[in-house]
Amino acid sequence: MSRVNPGAYRAASARTIQNEPGVRDSVGSATRTFDANRVRAFGQIDSERWRDWARDVKTHALTNLDRYLEEAEMRLLANGAHVHWAESADDALRxxxxxxxxxxxxxAVKGKSMLTEELGVNDHLEQLGVRVRETDLGEYIIQLLGEPPSHIVGPAIHKSLDDCRRLFHAHLGTAPDATPETLAAAARDALRQDFLAADLGISGGNFLAADTGTVALIENEGNIRLSTSLPRVHVAFVGIEKIVPRLEDLSGLLQLTARAATGQPIGNFVSLIQGPKTNEEVDGPEEVHVVLVDNGRTELLADDVAWEALRCVRCGACLNICPVYRQTGGHAYGWTYSGPIGAIIAPGMLGLAKALPLPHASSLCGAxxxxxxxxIPIPDLLLHWREQAVEEGLTTTAETIGLKAFTALAERPDAFSAAGALLRWTPWSAAGRSLPILGGWLQERSAPHPSQKSFRRLWEEGIE
Amino acid sequence: MSGRDRIFARVRSALAGRDRTELPESFGEWRLKSPPVSPVEGFQALFESAGGEVVRVSDRAGAATWIARFSTDFPSVIFGEHVPAELKPDLPSVTPEVAALGLSMARGAVAETGSLLMDARDGRRAQLLAPTHVVVLDAAAVYASLREALISLKDDLPSAIGFHSGPSKSADIGQIMVRGVHGPGRVIALVIDESVIVQDHKEGIS
Structure with missing residues (x-):
């Protein structure tokens, strides 16, 4: 996909903060609401026990992935679905x-799916001459804007009500001060025609139950139910890590995912899709294709530490609570999956060199x-990728030189204490202003005054 | 070697030497910290808090009376395939694309999530396209837990099952919640519950 560019993270996040201050406001407000809802929803259940259980089910599924993939394939075929295997995005698009x-x-009409974003499905369909319409309201908004999603669950949370008013006024002719209800109704009317006309419905898949061959989909608007029910063909793109052993395992996972994502007991609409319309049924797609996608997932699985990230259910809770994500929203990360989860799966799926500096886009606060x-032990995995980067010699020249200089200094006690004294006596507030980076920082801040004595000296004198 | 074979080869090579963990017990009983007194009560509380409406009647005759009264506000209807003749109001039956009201039968419901279980065999368009959706539910088919419901579905799965847990909604525009975005904006579960003594069927319509 053309938009993969995590390498530009630092410049992109600086640009967002500087040029689009509204993004931080919208993202901050939306993520705080999401997180407050999660806190309330976790409070209603024994969340510790449930999270242990969910971890164990997903870990079991991943450590027996070959067996369950075979079972799911067999069941889907028996249900009358077509099963395809895609090693790469190109395979899936073929x-x-x-x-x-x-x-x-x-x-075609499409339900919200991060995997189809990852694969670049929309661009490909347009190249094939197919008119494709995003039908989730948030996805529709960003499709009209020509932007990628900025959050796993709320793709348009970086846009304010006024942004949406301007957009719908231009595209759908709604009043410049229309209410959210009016805007949603206008989108409903426009998209209803697309639903009824479409020949193809496209979805992702939140879970794939191996024992029944069931693709499970979570949503709130009903657009996924419509996309997978009205058109005569349905294509579901499902990551191979989405597998769970038993249909009843969805009981805990559907509820926990919804509680973590939006604080709901369950998504407003859940679809359990087994295959195409049967003879007993009056409607539904005549053909269902399930495309099982690798596209870097087996590379991540092969990493003895980071494979645990494949348990992810894409709830977005780690984005919502992340103090780093909240500053910029998702676009700065330069990839489909942003925030803490994006930073730990990108190195495995894209390759570490391409994913840097995302593992550094964190304060390691552990929230x-x-x-x-x-x-998922996200901070541990961030550190893992940082260590890997050092081992593979992928650190920047400045960092390497800086650390070598520090090492040299730290190995010579006299030089070390002389350097310490120099730093303690430097008038930072005055001298700092003329230095790069520090100068900018000091424009609106005053530097703290260093202690007059080193720690070693204080220790020798006896610390009370 | 096919793409499928290469994926399996990579999966097996990644898993070689890694512990294959045990499958945990399927999660026993989901318990909210304050569990409902009965499955129907639990379903009703959550369905209503998600913006759905619940009307309880004591028998099919009561359901038919309620539907007949309620449907007078609507110009047309689409029926699910399994709606019995006795519940069908005297209203022009039209295609689902233009119907003002949808009337479907639920296969069951789930107390702990406040969900109606909608079977594709009853007709998906009738469940999704009309702005108002009335769903007839037998109180005996309300499962306490989602796990029990899923296990009950397992032996008789149609092409698709939909869980409907309230009206269609979205907060994608400026994080403000609006209803009726794509699916029905108004959903009413009409629960036939023999244990309920309801004389005035207008109750709960408001």
Missing amino acids: VLADVVARHDIRS CVDVCPVR
Whole structure:
């Protein structure tokens, strides 16, 4: 996909903060609301016990992935679905192109799916001459704007009500001061025509139950139910890590995902899809294709530490609580998956060199691990990738030189204490202003005064 | 070697030497810290807090009376495939795309999530397209836990099951909640519950 550019993270986040101050306001407000709802919803249950259970189910599924993938494939085929395997985004898009050609598809509707963003499905469909419409309201907004999603659950949380008013006024002719209800109704009317006209419905998959061959989808608007029910063909893109052993395992996972994501007891609409319409049914798609996608997931699975990140259920709770994500929203991360979870799966899925500096986009405060419904040790994995980067020689020249200089200094006690004295006696507030970086920082701040004595000296004199 | 085989080879190579953990027990009983007195009560409380409406009647005759009265406000209706003749109001039956009211039968419901279980065999369009959706539910088919409901579904799965836990809604515009975005904006669960003594069927409509 063309938009993959984590390497520009630092410049992109600086640009967002400087040029688009509204983004921080919208993202901050939305993520605080999401998180407050999660806190309330976790308070209604024994969340510690549930998170242990969810971790164990997903860990079991991942450590037996081969077995469950075979079982799911067998069940889906028995249900009458078509099963495809995609090693890469190109493979997945080829499957889609075949379906489009075989069914002479002209228009498609799509339910919200991060995997289809990762694969670049929309761009590909447009190249094939298929008109594709995002039908989740948030996805629709950013499709009109030509932007990627900025959050796993709320793709348009970086946009304010006024942003949406301007956009809908331009595209749908609503009044410049229309209420959210009026705007939503206008979108409903426009998209209803797309639903009824579409030949193809596209979805992702939140879970895939191996024992029944069930693709489970969570949503609030009903657009996924419509996208997977009205068009004559349904294509579901499902990451291979989405597998769970048993249909009843969805009981805990559906509830925990909803509670972690939005604080609801369950998504307003859940679809359990087994296959195409049967003879007993009056409607539903005639063909269902399930595309099982690797695209870097087996690389992540092969990492003896970071594979645990594959437990992720994409609830967005780690984004909502992250003090770093809240400053910029997701676009700065330069990839489909942003925030703490993006920073730990990008190195495994894209390759570490390409994913840097995302593992550094964190203060390691650990808030994310406290909220994760499947207990992914996110800060540990961030450190793991930072260590890997050093081992693979992927650190920046400045960092390498700086650390070498520090090492040299630290190995010579006299030089070390002389350097310490120099730093203690430097008038930072005055001298700092003329230095790069520090100068900018000191424009609105005064530097703290260093202690007059070193720690070693204080220790020798006896600390009370 | 096919793409499928290469994926399996990579999965097996990644898992070689890694402990294959045990599958935990399927989660026993979901318990809210304050559990409901009965499954129907639990379903009603959560369905209503999600913006759905619940009307309880004591038998099918009561349900038919309620539907007949309620439907007078609507110009047209689409029926689910399994709606019995006795529950069908005297209203023009039209295609789901243009119907003002949808009337469906629930396969069951779940107390702990406040969800109606909608079976594809009853007709998906009738469940999704009309702005108002009335769903008839037998109180005996309300499961206490989602786990029990899923286990009950397992032996008889249609192409799709939908859990509907309230009206369609979205907060994607400026984080302000609006209803009726794509699916029905108004959902009423009409619960036939023999244990309920309801004489005035207008109750609960408000």
